[in-house]
Amino acid sequence: MDVRQYADLFLTESRDxxxxxxxxxxxxxxxxxxxxxxxxxxxxxxxxxxMAATMGYGAVADLSHRIENLLDVLRRGEKPAxxxxxxxxxxxxxxxxxxxxxxxxxxxxxxxxxxxxxxxDREAGTGAAxxxxxxxxxxxxxxxxxxxxxxxxxxxxxxxxxxxxKGARAILAIRKAEALGAxxxxxxxxxxxxxxGFDGTFSFRLDSEADAVVVEEALRAAGDVDTVEVAEELHExxxxxxxxxxxRVDLRRLDELMNQIGELVIARGRLASLxxxxxxxxxxxxxxxxxxxxxxLQSEIIQARMTPVWQVFDRxxxxxxxxxxxxxxxxxxxxxGKEIELDRTILDELADPLVHLLRNAVDxxxxxxxxxxxxxxxAVGQLVVAAVRERSSVAIRVSDDGRGVxxxxxxxxxxxxxxxxxxxQELGEQELFRxxxxxxxxxxxxxxxxxxxxxxxxxVSTAARALGGSLEIRTEEGKGTTFTxxxxxxxxxxxxxxxxxxxxxxxLPLTHVAETVDPKPEEIHRVQGRETVLLRxxxxxxxxxxxxxxxxAAAPAAQRLPVIVLEMxxxxxxVVVDALVGQQEIVVKNFEAPRGMLPLFSGAxxxxxGVPALILDAGGLM
Amino acid sequence: xxALEAGAVQEILxxxxxxxxxxxxxxxxxxxxxxxxxxxxxxxxxxxxLPSGLATGSGTVILVERRSRPVGLAVDEVLDLVxxxxxxxxxxxxxxxxxxxxxxxxxxxxxxxxVQLETDVLLEPLLP
Numbered sequence: 001m002d003v004r005q006y007a008d009l010f011l012t013e014s015r016d017x018x019x020x021x022x023x024x025x026x027x028x029x030x031x032x033x034x035x036x037x038x039x040x041x042x043x044x045x046x047x048x049x050x051m052a053a054t055m056g057y058g059a060v061a062d063l064s065h066r067i068e069n070l071l072d073v074l075r076r077g078e079k080p081a082x083x084x085x086x087x088x089x090x091x092x093x094x095x096x097x098x099x100x101x102x103x104x105x106x107x108x109x110x111x112x113x114x115x116x117x118x119x120x121d122r123e124a125g126t127g128a129a130x131x132x133x134x135x136x137x138x139x140x141x142x143x144x145x146x147x148x149x150x151x152x153x154x155x156x157x158x159x160x161x162x163x164x165x166k167g168a169r170a171i172l173a174i175r176k177a178e179a180l181g182a183x184x185x186x187x188x189x190x191x192x193x194x195x196x197g198f199d200g201t202f203s204f205r206l207d208s209e210a211d212a213v214v215v216e217e218a219l220r221a222a223g224d225v226d227t228v229e230v231a232e233e234l235h236e237x238x239x240x241x242x243x244x245x246x247x248r249v250d251l252r253r254l255d256e257l258m259n260q261i262g263e264l265v266i267a268r269g270r271l272a273s274l275x276x277x278x279x280x281x282x283x284x285x286x287x288x289x290x291x292x293x294x295x296x297l298q299s300e301i302i303q304a305r306m307t308p309v310w311q312v313f314d315r316x317x318x319x320x321x322x323x324x325x326x327x328x329x330x331x332x333x334x335x336x337g338k339e340i341e342l343d344r345t346i347l348d349e350l351a352d353p354l355v356h357l358l359r360n361a362v363d364x365x366x367x368x369x370x371x372x373x374x375x376x377x378x379a380v381g382q383l384v385v386a387a388v389r390e391r392s393s394v395a396i397r398v399s400d401d402g403r404g405v406x407x408x409x410x411x412x413x414x415x416x417x418x419x420x421x422x423x424x425q426e427l428g429e430q431e432l433f434r435x436x437x438x439x440x441x442x443x444x445x446x447x448x449x450x451x452x453x454x455x456x457x458x459x460v461s462t463a464a465r466a467l468g469g470s471l472e473i474r475t476e477e478g479k480g481t482t483f484t485x486x487x488x489x490x491x492x493x494x495x496x497x498x499x500x501x502x503x504x505x506x507x508l509p510l511t512h513v514a515e516t517v518d519p520k521p522e523e524i525h526r527v528q529g530r531e532t533v534l535l536r537x538x539x540x541x542x543x544x545x546x547x548x549x550x551x552x553a554a555a556p557a558a559q560r561l562p563v564i565v566l567e568m569x570x571x572x573x574x575v576v577v578d579a580l581v582g583q584q585e586i587v588v589k590n591f592e593a594p595r596g597m598l599p600l601f602s603g604a605x606x607x608x609x610g611v612p613a614l615i616l617d618a619g620g621l622m
Numbered sequence: 623x624x625a626l627e628a629g630a631v632q633e634i635l636x637x638x639x640x641x642x643x644x645x646x647x648x649x650x651x652x653x654x655x656x657x658x659x660x661x662x663x664x665x666x667x668x669x670x671x672l673p674s675g676l677a678t679g680s681g682t683v684i685l686v687e688r689r690s691r692p693v694g695l696a697v698d699e700v701l702d703l704v705x706x707x708x709x710x711x712x713x714x715x716x717x718x719x720x721x722x723x724x725x726x727x728x729x730x731x732x733x734x735x736x737v738q739l740e741t742d743v744l745l746e747p748l749l750p
Contacts, residue, residue, distance in 0.1 A: 263658050504642060549644040591653055591660040592691055594748050598645035604653055604660050612641040612653040612660055 017044040057103035070124040159200030163224035167193040173222035181208025262587035269608030310338035337387035365402030399482035405475040437461040472569040499577035512618035514567035518560040663694035
């Protein structure tokens with residue numbers, strides 16, 4: 001066997017099992033009496049052991065085996081799961097992670113694991129002889145019976161072909177099965193059994209202690225039953241057709257595919273603008289069809305790149321737990337909206353900034369329990385990471401109920417650094433944001449007086465901007481802080497508004513566009529030296545794009561002013577353009593940005609006529 | 623008359639109207655689309671400090687590679703490809719009217735003197 005070819009696969013698959021290991025450990029730690037986690041961990045470790053042995057990674061297989069031994073003792077209830085035992089298991093998970101990485105890197109060494117293995121053996125009470133690396137021991141059971149009451153089995157039933165009222169028969173048979181235990185995953189759905197097309201074969205899952213013979217007998221009692229098949233279900237087996245089928249694809253391949261689709265989208269745009277000029281019905285039809293096909297292809301590939309956020313979020317619970325322990329804090333951590341999807345590249349880029357924010361929250365946000373109690377707050381701090389789908393973006397919030405940002409301290413530091421006037425007495429919401437996201441503004445000292453490390457919120461803000469998103473901070477002293485990252489769902493192809501300014505066209509991604517309005521010139525008033533317009537009872541500050549961008553002569557004063565309303569959390573700004581040209585999908589491209597370029601652009605795109613257009617960055621305009 | 627090392631030249635294209643990049647220095651003409659790749663075009667005369675008689679969108683664009691990405695140099699006209707013995711190039715000889723740090727060498731072909739440009743120095747103030 002060519003091992004290299006499988007090494008990557010082994011790495012990704014065992015990482016999945018390690019994630020499960022960690023999650024179940026956390027669950028177990030919360031409720032040491034729960035019976036389920038230990039079974040699940042056992043299965044995860046067992047699978048890793050099997051794969052490692054096949055790959056010839058002796059050290060990994062041996063370590064897994066020792067962990068299994070301890071789990072087995074715990075599973076049987078021969079020993080209670082004490083905090084010390086759980087800590088040992090956490091350590092084992094980390095060691096296993098490292099051992100796997102080493103093995104794949106070609107350094108499958110048992111030596112660094114010896115101390116831990118001795119500890120595991122002691123805890124398990126098995127003074128086992130040192131293991132022979134590379135050989136799998138047959139001691140552990142291959143599969144574990146399903147936890148919980150009864151055994152899960154898949155039952156397949158076929159009715160006699162000549163049977164009348166097959167639907168009613170099938171439902172009757174299911175009723176009979178329900179008398180024996182819980183029935184689930186009925187296929188086809190009962191409603192479909194009532195239809196003409198039902199051929200009399202169906203399957204379901206039965207959780208019951210009853211013998212296969214008893215099950216068959218009960219089902220046959222419904223009448224007109226031809227065959228009954230009771231398949232012992234092992235934990236990994238899910239009823240056929242229920243589980244989606246997956247393969248692993250190299251991300252680079254998806255990236256390349258996405259690039260090509262991007263070019264196709266641009267070419268489609270050119271084709272469309274050519275055909276509209278030529279007015280040739282036959283050509284129109286073909287262009288239309290190609291356009292539709294390209295559109296479908298594009299949405300398929302975008303979908304293929306979508307990844308649920310749990311793929312990154314899943315390592316946070318363990319990380320927060322370790323951090324909290326290390327700092328002697330009590331933190332209840334929650335993840336919400338795990339199933340929300342983002343483009344794989346965005347998600348990858350997001351991991352570090354989020355880790356940053358979580359560290360901050362535990363380190364500087366959440367107070368030690370005694371302080372919290374003294375302030376009349378619950379002893380355990382709450383920390384939540386939540387993903388929420390919004391219009392054409394996804395918002396990820398990191399919120400804690402800790403001490404919040406100390407405005408006075410930030411103000412003092414900002415004065416010291418000359419970021420605000422020396423005599424300024426208060427920091428407004430916008431100013432606070434500007435100061436905190438200021439590069440190099442080391443807030444840690446100012447905010448908490450605990451650690452001298454820089455918080456580096458500017459790093460998070462920069463990362464969000466680089467992805468075409470934004471960062472927003474809401475903080476209340478004594479009550480907590482919420483960071484909101486707002487991001488586009490996909491990176492390479494985005495929907496954008498095209499606006500004309502003078503003779504130039506600019507694209508503005510819809511991520512932060514709330515609406516467009518067209519006030520009359522006389523509705524615009526100056527408030528504190530800024531042009532504003534009253535929109536549904538709220539003052540909307542305006543930015544005239546033409547003045548910001550310079551360039552060719554302004555369009556003559558119009559009857560109505562097209563205004564694009566940008567929104568970032570609480571902040572809103574109206575961008576005045578000369579005309580709105582339309583909405584279209586644009587492919588984001590990089591270019592060599594010259595020195596001095598206004599910091600208002602996040603990239604450029606190629607329009608249907610082949611001409612480049614710059615993409616405006618909402619964050620820069622606000 | 624100026625020269626570039628032929629090895630650094632990727633392609634020679636007719637100029638197309640560029641998209642202006644707000645805030646960029648005068649010598650930056652803007653962005654053009656070269657078969658799906660966005661290329662920043664620099665007006666060579668402006669960058670050298672000579673009066674540019676060129677209307678944007680006319681002339682010729684030479685694509686040169688810089689840090690493995692293409693950059694466009696807009697020129698009035700591409701005249702010829704000449705082989706010059708390196709011995710006949712005068713190292714860094716200065717020439718009146720041209721900043722000495724832009725000159726890599728001075729040579730002559732067909733009776734005319736030309737300056738071989740130091741493109742890195744030329745582009746440095748314009749592109750990071």
